[in-house]
Amino acid sequence: MTNPLIHLGLSKKEVTIYQVLMEFGRLSIADIVKHTHLHRHDVYAVLPDMLEKGLLTTIDEGKRTFYRAAPPSQLQHLFAVVQEQVGDEIRRLTEAFSPDAVQPAFRFLEGKKGIRFVFHDLVHSLNKGEIFYKYSSRKSTKLPDDCLPKGYRALRDKKQLERFVITSEQLKSIKKKRLERSIKTIPTDFDLFEYDITQLIYKNKIAFIDYSSMTAILIESPLLASFQKRLFQLLYKLL
Numbered sequence: 001m002t003n004p005l006i007h008l009g010l011s012k013k014e015v016t017i018y019q020v021l022m023e024f025g026r027l028s029i030a031d032i033v034k035h036t037h038l039h040r041h042d043v044y045a046v047l048p049d050m051l052e053k054g055l056l057t058t059i060d061e062g063k064r065t066f067y068r069a070a071p072p073s074q075l076q077h078l079f080a081v082v083q084e085q086v087g088d089e090i091r092r093l094t095e096a097f098s099p100d101a102v103q104p105a106f107r108f109l110e111g112k113k114g115i116r117f118v119f120h121d122l123v124h125s126l127n128k129g130e131i132f133y134k135y136s137s138r139k140s141t142k143l144p145d146d147c148l149p150k151g152y153r154a155l156r157d158k159k160q161l162e163r164f165v166i167t168s169e170q171l172k173s174i175k176k177k178r179l180e181r182s183i184k185t186i187p188t189d190f191d192l193f194e195y196d197i198t199q200l201i202y203k204n205k206i207a208f209i210d211y212s213s214m215t216a217i218l219i220e221s222p223l224l225a226s227f228q229k230r231l232f233q234l235l236y237k238l239l
Contacts, residue, residue, distance in 0.1 A: 008079055026068040027067055027068075053074075106217065112146050115214065117149075118200065123152055125203045131163065134201075166184055166186065199228075
């Protein structure tokens with residue numbers, strides 16, 4: 001088990017010498033070597049650093065020099081220094097950290113099960129009364145029920161989820177009017193908008209569903225979701 005004093009920036013040799021001096025009191029270099037079982041040249045190399053850190057004091061008696069451990073309160077001082085250094089580093093990292101720089105999370109989904117997962121995630125991620133945005137360019141006028149999770153429509157309506165939709169004129173023509181759904185269409189003289197793809201924007205996520213290949217991509221990124229939402233809102237306003 002690592003000695004906790006190591007975390008104060010002390011080497012194993014420094015810890016060993018300090019603990020021996022605490023146990024035996026003042027010692028000469030020869031005595032330190034004897035009790036620590038360290039090589040003499042290692043002791044000579046370590047002592048100056050320990051003196052500089054305030055871990056030792058010296059006592060001169062004639063031509064002999066003895067070493068004594070400084071009070072444990074000096075370790076508290078070293079702990080405070082380490083705390084300050086760690087705090088400075090955390091502040092530096094905090095200033096450098098940007099949530100927007102977090103890498104987006106991608107999830108590739110296949111089959112009807114994968115498509116159901118997207119709609120399940122949408123309806124369970126949103127809170128009551130929240131909004132999601134949808135591009136719908138399906139070729140089929142009716143979405144197969146087995147592409148939706150069980151209870152999706154009921155939960156969506158119970159939560160009163162509001163949605164803004166951009167779709168084709170053909171798909172709009174078969175949609176019943178609902179208070180919580182607002183629809184605008186892509187003009188047919190510009191594009192028939194029949195790509196068999198749906199894009200959903202909700203919370204901090206974007207989902208692309210390709211009905212022709214029965215695949216979906218789910219992207220989680222606050223920055224990308226915000227970007228797509230603003231583009232949707234601009235296009236919706238212009239249509």
